[in-house]
Amino acid sequence: MLVDILVDALRTSVGPTAAAYALLAIGLNMHFGFTGLLNFGQAGFMLVGAYGVAITVSTFGGPLFLGVIVGMLAAVVLALLLGVPTLRLRADYLAITTIAAAEILRLLFRSTAAEPVTGGVFGLRQFGGAFFALNPLPDDRAYLGPLAASAGRMWVMLVGWSVVLLMTLLVWALIRSPWGRVIRSIREDEDAARSLGKNVFAYKMQSLVLGGVIGAIGGALFALSLQTVQPDTFLPQVTFYAFAILILGGTASTFGPVIGAVIFWFILGMLLSGLRTFSDAGLLPEFFGAQAVGAVSLTFVGVLIMSLMIFRPQGILGDKKELQLDVS
Amino acid sequence: MSPDPRPDPLEGTSAEPGVAKADPILTVSDVRRSFGGITAVDVDHLEIPRGLITGLIGPNGAGKTTLFNLLTGFDTPDKGTWTFAGEDLAGVPAHLVARKGMVRTFQLTKALARMTVMENMQLAAVGQTGERLLPALLPSLWRPQEDALTERADELLVRFKLDHMRDQFAGTLSGGQKKLLEMARALMVEPSMVMLDEPMAGVNPALTQSLLGHVKGLRDNEGRTVVFVEHDMDVVFDISDWVVCLAQGAVIAEGRPSEIGSNPAVIDAYLGSSHSEAPVQRRKRHERRAS
Ligand SMILES: Nc1ncnc2c1ncn2[C@@H]1O[C@H](COP(=O)(O)OP(=O)(O)O)[C@@H](O)[C@H]1O
Ligand SMILES: [Mg+2]
Numbered sequence: 001m002l003v004d005i006l007v008d009a010l011r012t013s014v015g016p017t018a019a020a021y022a023l024l025a026i027g028l029n030m031h032f033g034f035t036g037l038l039n040f041g042q043a044g045f046m047l048v049g050a051y052g053v054a055i056t057v058s059t060f061g062g063p064l065f066l067g068v069i070v071g072m073l074a075a076v077v078l079a080l081l082l083g084v085p086t087l088r089l090r091a092d093y094l095a096i097t098t099i100a101a102a103e104i105l106r107l108l109f110r111s112t113a114a115e116p117v118t119g120g121v122f123g124l125r126q127f128g129g130a131f132f133a134l135n136p137l138p139d140d141r142a143y144l145g146p147l148a149a150s151a152g153r154m155w156v157m158l159v160g161w162s163v164v165l166l167m168t169l170l171v172w173a174l175i176r177s178p179w180g181r182v183i184r185s186i187r188e189d190e191d192a193a194r195s196l197g198k199n200v201f202a203y204k205m206q207s208l209v210l211g212g213v214i215g216a217i218g219g220a221l222f223a224l225s226l227q228t229v230q231p232d233t234f235l236p237q238v239t240f241y242a243f244a245i246l247i248l249g250g251t252a253s254t255f256g257p258v259i260g261a262v263i264f265w266f267i268l269g270m271l272l273s274g275l276r277t278f279s280d281a282g283l284l285p286e287f288f289g290a291q292a293v294g295a296v297s298l299t300f301v302g303v304l305i306m307s308l309m310i311f312r313p314q315g316i317l318g319d320k321k322e323l324q325l326d327v328s
Numbered sequence: 329m330s331p332d333p334r335p336d337p338l339e340g341t342s343a344e345p346g347v348a349k350a351d352p353i354l355t356v357s358d359v360r361r362s363f364g365g366i367t368a369v370d371v372d373h374l375e376i377p378r379g380l381i382t383g384l385i386g387p388n389g390a391g392k393t394t395l396f397n398l399l400t401g402f403d404t405p406d407k408g409t410w411t412f413a414g415e416d417l418a419g420v421p422a423h424l425v426a427r428k429g430m431v432r433t434f435q436l437t438k439a440l441a442r443m444t445v446m447e448n449m450q451l452a453a454v455g456q457t458g459e460r461l462l463p464a465l466l467p468s469l470w471r472p473q474e475d476a477l478t479e480r481a482d483e484l485l486v487r488f489k490l491d492h493m494r495d496q497f498a499g500t501l502s503g504g505q506k507k508l509l510e511m512a513r514a515l516m517v518e519p520s521m522v523m524l525d526e527p528m529a530g531v532n533p534a535l536t537q538s539l540l541g542h543v544k545g546l547r548d549n550e551g552r553t554v555v556f557v558e559h560d561m562d563v564v565f566d567i568s569d570w571v572v573c574l575a576q577g578a579v580i581a582e583g584r585p586s587e588i589g590s591n592p593a594v595i596d597a598y599l600g601s602s603h604s605e606a607p608v609q610r611r612k613r614h615e616r617r618a619s
Binding site (some may be wrong): 170173174177178182184192198199200 | 400422426427431456457464474
């Protein structure tokens with residue numbers, strides 16, 4: 001039984017969802033870890049990425065690659081809309097605006113008025129055909145031994161983790177460049193950056209767009225892996241999961257979001273699988289049944305963030321020395 | 329200091345508030361800024377002479393920092409204009425002011441704590457190809473420039489005796505070292521004018537002398553214009569070519585150091601203010617307070 005739970009957890013930790021969340025966290029790392037921008041609406045960027053694919057393909061019958069591009073462009077537009085009015089103001093304005101915008105988007109996409117395009121509360125499905133048609137893996141067998149991934153799942157995982165790797169490389173290359181130096185200087189003290197001739201607003205905008213687009217790619221991947229999108233997938237807690245992953249892996253460490261996502265989903269996978277197993281065996285009280293999944297995940301994330309703050313605020317890959325410096 | 333062989337550029341300039349200079353680099357006209365009911369800055373006319381050191385003095389709350397903020401684009405005045413090196417700078421955003429050659433430091437140092445001393449220096453160089461998003465991805469496009477500016481930064485770090493801290497986080501520096509770093513960093517911008525807001529405040533006496541040497545060096549070796557705010561009158565009189573005294577936002581006196589110490593308006597401004605002492609009296613370091 002315990003082995004089953006561990007295998008389940010392992011399957012979750014390397015699955016497509018973990019890869020999608022790694023992308024969300026990589027985007028947030030760009031925003032928060034390196035630039036110091038508080039984006040509490042990463043779920044909104046994820047949403048436009050997911051619906052970009054779904055709407056283009058399902059609603060309008062367009063090609064898949066166009067859908068991905070539409071999702072990314074929508075993220076650019078969203079970043080500009082959020083950034084232009086707020087990035088000259090104090091950091092908290094962006095935080096409030098992003099969390100509100102993500103919720104507004106979700107409510108808009110689930111509204112009856114939008115139903116002809118977005119499918120309303122039911123969302124959209126069956127838009128990944130072209131993606132799975134590209135799968136070169138023979139589907140007469142399972143992959144990854146005990147994890148027993150189907151050919152389709154394996155294909156999403158391959159593409160997903162490759163994109164994660166690519167985006168990690170992109171962020172790594174940017175952050176070590178003079179561009180990244182300006183970005184980090186803004187995190188440290190934007191007035192100092194300004195006094196040295198840096199156009200702080202323009203750099204914040206670039207960071208917001210870049211991190212948002214990476215989040216949107218995560219959304220597209222998420223949608224493709226499930227072959228369905230529903231507006232209520234994109235609740236505010238999605239952003240907080242991504243933050244938990246970022247903090248767990250180590251804020252402002254390039255590889256942190258990847259490690260963070262794998263470990264986060266391993267633990268969460270273990271909890272959920274354990275819950276299911278015990279519940280099926282009748283070992284849990286009635287009220288602790290299948291409905292408790294959401295509550296357990298939320299509680300877990302809360303406890304995780306709290307324990308990190310207490311015991312390892314720098315996360316797994318973060319630099320403790322860096323954290324202890326007085327930033328004022 | 330050895331006697332200056334050049335003719336005195338301030339020759340014949342009379343010690344009056346708002347007096348015109350022979351060769352001003354910065355000319356301020358009718359600049360005013362108020363916060364609620366307080367008029368923080370109200371300068372009718374002020375000219376800063378090119379290539380010299382101008383000391384800006386005045387009791388706490390006189391408006392020195394606010395004036396710096398206004399002139400460098402960090403704050404917006406209610407009204408007023410100013411030209412720097414012949415260019416109208418009113419309304420120009422802070423980062424462009426810096427690129428035009430007017431660079432300021434801050435009263436409360438702004439070392440970029442979680443970046444190394446060297447990164448602080450490198451950041452400050454202007455016109456870096458690698459600071460643009462796409463070229464940033466191709467190191468071959470910016471590597472030569474990076475090497476050149478690193479070399480320049482290393483020379484400055486040696487000069488400012490920070491080379492042993494080169495690869496440490498700037499947040500680990502002492503207060504005085506941060507001041508040094510901030511000054512060295514400002515020089516990476518290659519400014520024609522540096523504005524130093526209390527560069528010696530909180531710096532231990534041993535470092536003060538070397539800081540003073542650097543400030544003089546800016547003028548003597550590099551021909552830069554310096555404006556600096558300082559409370560220690562011995563320091564002001566030692567290194568300034570010209571002194572401007574601000575009180576309640578207005579320029580109340582200007583003159584050579586020798587003329588300022590005995591100026592009744594200046595003595596009045598300091599004695600009349602409840603929390604500062606007369607400028608002629610050297611204040612003990614531990615009694616000094618940041619404004
Ligand atoms: N942001 C601000 N809001 C309100 N009042 C301010 C602000 N900045 C400065 N002041 C006021 O303006 C006056 C001048 O301050 P400041 O320029 O800091 O003086 P100094 O640098 O000469 O000590 C003071 O009375 C100060 O309280
Ligand atoms: Mg001040």
